[in-house]
Amino acid sequence: MRALLVVAFLMLGAASGFTEAQVRSDYQVQQEFEAEYRSILEAIRVARTVVECVEIDSRLIDLELNYREYAPMLEKALYPDGYDGGLTKARGQLDATKEKLNVIEDQYVQILQLETRVRTLATEVDSLSLLNSTLLGELQSLRGQRVKDKRAIDSLSAIVIRLRAGMRDRDRMIFAMVDSLFLQYDKDVSAMTDAERQGIAARIERRNVFSSIRQSVDDNVRFLENTSLSGSDFREISREQRDFQSKWAGLGPKLGELYIDSKSRRAEEIAAIDTMLMVWDSKLDTALWRALNQTFAERDIELPPFTSTEQFLLSLHGYLDAEIRSASETRDGSKYLRYEAFADSLWAGEIVPHWLPVMRERSLLTDDQISAIESKIDDWRSQVSPPSMLTYFIVGFFLVVVLGVLYALFRKKKPKLPPPQAPPSTN
Amino acid sequence: MRSFFLLAALVSLSSCTSLVLRPVEYAWPVERVLEVDGKGIIHDDRYMLTMNVRPLFYEETQDSVNVYGQAVRIIRDNAGYYYMTAKGFRSVYIFTESEGAMSLSSKVAVSEGPMRDPAFNQRQPYIQLLNGSNAPQMLNADGLVEEEKP
Numbered sequence: 001m002r003a004l005l006v007v008a009f010l011m012l013g014a015a016s017g018f019t020e021a022q023v024r025s026d027y028q029v030q031q032e033f034e035a036e037y038r039s040i041l042e043a044i045r046v047a048r049t050v051v052e053c054v055e056i057d058s059r060l061i062d063l064e065l066n067y068r069e070y071a072p073m074l075e076k077a078l079y080p081d082g083y084d085g086g087l088t089k090a091r092g093q094l095d096a097t098k099e100k101l102n103v104i105e106d107q108y109v110q111i112l113q114l115e116t117r118v119r120t121l122a123t124e125v126d127s128l129s130l131l132n133s134t135l136l137g138e139l140q141s142l143r144g145q146r147v148k149d150k151r152a153i154d155s156l157s158a159i160v161i162r163l164r165a166g167m168r169d170r171d172r173m174i175f176a177m178v179d180s181l182f183l184q185y186d187k188d189v190s191a192m193t194d195a196e197r198q199g200i201a202a203r204i205e206r207r208n209v210f211s212s213i214r215q216s217v218d219d220n221v222r223f224l225e226n227t228s229l230s231g232s233d234f235r236e237i238s239r240e241q242r243d244f245q246s247k248w249a250g251l252g253p254k255l256g257e258l259y260i261d262s263k264s265r266r267a268e269e270i271a272a273i274d275t276m277l278m279v280w281d282s283k284l285d286t287a288l289w290r291a292l293n294q295t296f297a298e299r300d301i302e303l304p305p306f307t308s309t310e311q312f313l314l315s316l317h318g319y320l321d322a323e324i325r326s327a328s329e330t331r332d333g334s335k336y337l338r339y340e341a342f343a344d345s346l347w348a349g350e351i352v353p354h355w356l357p358v359m360r361e362r363s364l365l366t367d368d369q370i371s372a373i374e375s376k377i378d379d380w381r382s383q384v385s386p387p388s389m390l391t392y393f394i395v396g397f398f399l400v401v402v403l404g405v406l407y408a409l410f411r412k413k414k415p416k417l418p419p420p421q422a423p424p425s426t427n
Numbered sequence: 428m429r430s431f432f433l434l435a436a437l438v439s440l441s442s443c444t445s446l447v448l449r450p451v452e453y454a455w456p457v458e459r460v461l462e463v464d465g466k467g468i469i470h471d472d473r474y475m476l477t478m479n480v481r482p483l484f485y486e487e488t489q490d491s492v493n494v495y496g497q498a499v500r501i502i503r504d505n506a507g508y509y510y511m512t513a514k515g516f517r518s519v520y521i522f523t524e525s526e527g528a529m530s531l532s533s534k535v536a537v538s539e540g541p542m543r544d545p546a547f548n549q550r551q552p553y554i555q556l557l558n559g560s561n562a563p564q565m566l567n568a569d570g571l572v573e574e575e576k577p
Contacts, residue, residue, distance in 0.1 A: 025546035025557050026457045027500075073549075076456035079473055 029070050030077050036063055037086060044093045050103050051184050052199060054111045056094055058119055059206075060087065114180045121177035122207045128170040129212065132219050135163040139226050160227055167219055168240055174212050175247045181207070182254065189257040197258055201266075204255075210269055213248070217276045220244075224280075224287040231295070231354030234288050238358050241284055245277055285362065292355060299346045309364050313373075320376040327383035339384045343377050453507035458547040461501060463494045469501075478529060480511075486534075487516050502547040502554055508532060508568045510554050515541040519556060521568055535570045 040063065043056050064087055067074060074083040081089055098108070142156045181203055182189075185196060192200070204210070220241070229237065252270055259266045289307045296303050303319050306312040323342070327335045359365040461469035467481035480499055485491035501511045509522040509529060517538050522529040537556060548555040553565040553572060565572040 023548075023557050023563055026548045027460060027546055030457050073456055 026070075026073055026077070029067070030074060033063070033067050033070070033074060034078070037090070040090055041093065044090065044097050047094075047097050048101070048195070050101070050108055051111060051196070053094065053098050053101070053103060054108065054115050054184065055199065055203060057112060058115045060090055060094070062119065063087070111184045114184050118177050118180045118203075118207060121173045121180070125170055125173050125177065125212050126208075128166050128173070129215055129219075132163060132166045132170065135159050135166065136219060136222055136226070139163065139223075143226055163223060164237075167216070167223065170212075171216050171220075171240065171244050174209070174216060175251065177207060178204070178209055178251055181209075189254050201258055201262070201264070204258075210266060210273075213273055214269075214276065216244075217273070217280050221280050221283050224283050227287075228294065229287065229291055231291075231350070231358060234284075234291070235354075235358040235361070238284060238288075238362055241280060245281070248273065248277060285364065288358070288362070288364070295350065295355070296346070299341065301342055301346060309369075312365075313369060316373060317376065320373070320380060324376070324380045324383055327380060336384045339380055343381065347377060451507075452505060453503050454505040454549055454551060455503045456549055458500050458502035458549075460498050463497045463499060465495050467491065467494050469499050471501075474503075483511060483520060484513075486520070487513075487518060500545060500547055502549060504549075504554050504568065505551055506568060510547055510566065512537075512542065512545050512547075512556075514543065514545060516545065517541060519566060521566075521570075532568060533570055535566060537564055537566075537571065 036059075040056060040059050043052070043059070047053050047056060067083070071083050076082070078086055139156070139159050142152060142159070145152070181200060185192060185200065189197070224237075252274065256267065256270050259270070286307065289312070292312070293303070293305055301319070303315040304311075306315045323338065327339070356365065356370060360367070360370075455474070459471050459474070461471055463469055463480055463484075467479050467484075468477060469480055470477045481491040481494060483499070484494045484497070497513055499511060499513050501509060503509050507523070509524075510519055511522065512519045517536060517540065519535045519537050521532045521535065523532050524530075538558060538561075542558045544557075544559040546557045548557065548563075550565070553567055556564045556566055558564075
């Protein structure tokens with residue numbers, strides 16, 4: 001009975017892991033460990049610089065971390081040194097190489113700190129990528145259900161907030177990681193030796209820099225396709241996108257120089273990332289126009305749909321012209337209410353503070369175009385506004401003056417009566 | 428005197444047959460993947476094992492000629508049984524050691540079709556058989572171990 005339970009447990013364990021990925025055999029794990037271990041020993045043998053020693057140190061730490069869960073199996077499987085013995089042996093050889101190269105400890109520690117940062121950031125980028133993928137999946141699923149109840153909407157909002165924070169952090173970390181990689185060499189790529197170029201290229205591969213950048217752009221595009229955002233959200237997202245673009249503009253040429261003489265496909269991939277960034281940029285504009293259409297529709301302002309600056313201006317000017325015409329022909333109070341709904345509530349309340357800044361920043365609207373719209377809104381106002389107090393005052397003043405003049409004239413035209421005669425005296 | 432020798436012989440014989448050393452761990456931590464040479468032989472340096480596997484291939488495929496370069500996967504469980512299989516096999520063969528030979532203890536049918544990517548894991552007290560994307564199976568010297576039905 002106990003044995004059966006053990007089998008059930010082992011099979012359940014195997015099956016649960018199995019549903020997610022194919023189970024790796026112990027032999028495969030051992031082979032992979034041994035391949036990396038042999039490669040590290042070879043790197044120790046040929047190491048000539050401090051940076052290479054730091055890189056090897058870091059690879060040993062990675063090896064230990066990545067295979068920690070298999071340590072008991074590997075301890076028995078690796079013959080004759082075992083797992084711990086093998087790592088100790090490699091570290092001993094690395095120390096001997098450092099000694100041989102007269103590595104200055106302070107310099108070593110400084111570079112090691114940068115490499116530790118690279119490793120930490122790489123781990124965080126990986127875990128954030130995983131989290132972001134899960135959240136994007138949840139977001140798509142919730143949007144697919146077209147949720148209506150408050151709890152689901154709250155949950156959707158919470159996902160969007162977490163996702164945005166996760167993507168922002170990941171983007172920042174990728175570039176910080178690459179910065180720390182290049183900083184260790186303390187020189188331009190053009191001044192690097194071939195060995196140094198190969199070394200940094202290998203480390204870029206090992207930290208999945210290219211796939212992280214691609215993943216990041218992909219996730220940002222998917223996010224834009226699956227969320228409805230407000231104008232102020234767009235402002236932040238647009239800044240993040242521009243920030244990403246400018247960091248890539250700094251990094252791309254460095255990477256290009258690194259792979260310029262190599263036969264690696266990475267040179268083509270750099271161009272592909274440039275294209276992906278352009279797609280991201282245009283998707284951001286598309287999402288912005290979509291959300292702006294939605295904003296007008298939610299306020300019952302019926303504009304013909306627009307997907308570009310020209311279409312937007314055409315729709316808006318058309319709407320304003322029609323309203324101005326209608327205001328001059330209508331005599332009831334509804335014309336003022338329509339003006340108020342557009343100008344005070346939507347334009348001044350939402351478009352001006354939340355949408356115009358991002359549209360200006362993204363060069364979707366110029367100041368002249370905005371002035372032209374606002375001047376038309378002023379025309380509309382003049383058609384619908386009730387007279388001001390000053391007008392009443394001036395009209396009242398003129399009335400008083402006119403009445404005064406009339407009164408004066410009326411008094412002048414009155415005929416003079418003869419003075420009264422004194423009564424005759426009786427003496 | 429004669430009875431003394433008889434008694435001494437009996438005592439010595441009984442002590443020989445009853446001496447048992449326990450526990451013994453025969454288990455290999457990880458399977459060995461051994462390539463068949465041109466003579467149908469596999470050899471393992473770590474466990475100092477050399478054997479002819481032509482009969483094994485003949486039993487499975489009825490072909491003992493085209494065996495050169497094939498990879499035989501072999502693992503030993505804690506009780507000392509050897510489990511052997513190879514890519515394209517439908518069965519796992521369980522052997523015990525005998526004098527200068529390996530004797531088949533049981534042949535366990537594990538797959539309806541030829542296995543594409545078999546591998547053994549040591550999962551004491553069992554041997555786990557993986558086969559690509561198929562669900563893992565548990566084995567012992569008696570054959571497949573079924574999961575307990577609730």
